[in-house]
Amino acid sequence: MPRPFAIAAICLLALGGCASMSKSQCLANDWETVGYRDGLSGTQSSALMQHQNACMKHDVVPDRQAYLAGWREGVEQYCQPANGFAAGERGAGFSNVCPAHLQGSFHAAYRDGRQLYLAQSEINSLVSAINQREQRLREVKSELAGIAGGMLDGETTTADRAAMLLTAKDLAQEQGRLESEIDDLQAEVAVKSERLEHLRHSLAFAD
Secondary structure: OOOOHHHHHHHHHHOOHHHOOOHHHHHHOOHHHHHHHHHHOOOOOOHHHHHHHHHHOOOOOOOHHHHHHHHHHHHHHHOOHHHHHHHHHOOOOOOOOOOHHHHHHHHHHHHHHHHHHHHHHHHHHHHHHHHHHHHHHHHHHHHHHHHHHHHHOOOOOHHHHHHHHHHHHHHHHHHHHHHHHHHHHHHHHHHHHHHHHHHHHHOOOOO
8 A cells, every 4th residue: 555755754853653544544444544644653552542532423433454554654664764863863752653674774763863863962961051050151241341331430438439349340250261162062052962972873764
């Protein structure tokens, strides 16, 4: 039973988003295609119960045998190593739907993809930490500029200037600390990014 590749791409991207049943789908009564679609997206065959509940109000009863025949065919397509790798790389949960003869290779590829996901997540966390510090650094510089302007204001009292100097000292120390932390984090990002690229090239299904 041939299926266009476009259906596979859409369902794999949705990862379960194709599992809902509209009124028109219920009335179409094409349960083999529904099963194939669910299997192709890595959805458990128990989704048939959800479809049954959705279609009951339209007086439609699913054809279990047709659904399962389509689902098994879809799962055969889903449980290919490249799909396992893609699921791991995007951080999707492991879908334990594969038959025994495909489970090992699918899971191994999923673990490889998962390595890339975790490595990229570490880099993303570091980049987020850099962005937070850079935002605070801009605030500190703005505050220091405001203090510098206040020091030159003829209406500023001696006591105010003394307080400003103390604040400026604290801000200058914070500026130095932030700049040092940003430099360290950027260096760590560079190292981890290089490691990620080496890892990506070492894995079978990485681009």
